[in-house]
Amino acid sequence: MTTTIEPRSGTAFKLGKGQFLEVVDPQGQQVSDLLAFNAHDTAEVISNGRTFDYADTIYLTTGHVLYSNRSNRLLEIVRDDVGTHDFLLTPCSQDTFRLLYDELEPHQGCFGNLAGVLAPFGITEDEIPCAFNCFMNVPVDGKTGKFSVEAPLSKAGDTIVFKAMMDVIIGLTACSAPKSNNGSFKPIDYIIHDHLDDVA
């Protein structure tokens, strides 16, 4: 069953150990910020630094594991149509829009959307770390360290599939930042599967 996350919004749900989460970019060139917390102790949370420590790369794709701040395996990427995602940057927020976009009325962004949907699970704003930003295209210049946020390489229907390595709470958005998705706000779809064979 496909669920749609409307443009500039977010959702949160439980994913059981061994289940699969398929994140779909239905129209192409859209970003989805993903967070994961240990469902039984939400102080354990996805960590870009721990993941980089063990992956030896900042570009993550099929076969890479997303680790928690306690060095436990939260999710494994088991399929990936795109191969280009970001794990350096934080969910866009009111501050992002104020500081980077100079918007008169800053949107609450993925950060505000995630904070809203995670609050019922007892997760506070301060506990929201860097997200794994599905389909976000942030090439880094290795010589200077400078990066830019470019249009995603995802085409309509492209997906990334994660396997839950423990019971997790997932936060997931259809991104709100113009730079991330080539200037147009689009939905994100997701499907939970019990078996990898069920993925189309």
Next chain:
Amino acid sequence: MTTTIEPRSGTAFKLGKGQFLEVVDPQGQQVSDLLAFNAHDTAEVISNGRTFDYADTIYLTTGHVLYSNRSNRLLEIVRDDVGTHDFLLTPCSQDTFRLLYDELEPHQGCFGNLAGVLAPFGITEDEIPCAFNCFMNVPVDGKTGKFSVEAPLSKAGDTIVFKAMMDVIIGLTACSAPKSNNGSFKPIDYIIHDHLDDVA
């Protein structure tokens, strides 16, 4: 007054808004993991992602600001002899040594050292994020995303100086990971100054 952090250990202290922290590599090729928390509300903490968001680079040096998870300015780098530091990776820990070094008796690492010295300030292990790793040399290949931990470029006596943009609690180590410091464990010195002119 110079304070020495002994090899493979750490310390924590308060730094007042407007004060300067000079971190010295007295022997050269040693790494110092630095954490910063809002002294009046330790749920506000240094964030690599927010810092990257606003710096547009993953390599930080003089003039760059280290931001908190609430997008506030914690520290500004005001002098830097070396120009090569890391903000991608987490403090080395028992898990790091278990997973990356295969050590029979894993050292508690910078993570354990920081957890120990920050506990009296009410900061828990789960609240320790990616550190700003002074002098740590982690070149990234922009094409593949792969990185390696190389010997620091710091020479004996090289320093980096931070200005506190708010009252902060600092956690600071002499790093415990063989890869970070070219295989030998050395001390780190630090000095707190009230005026930038006092920095030698």
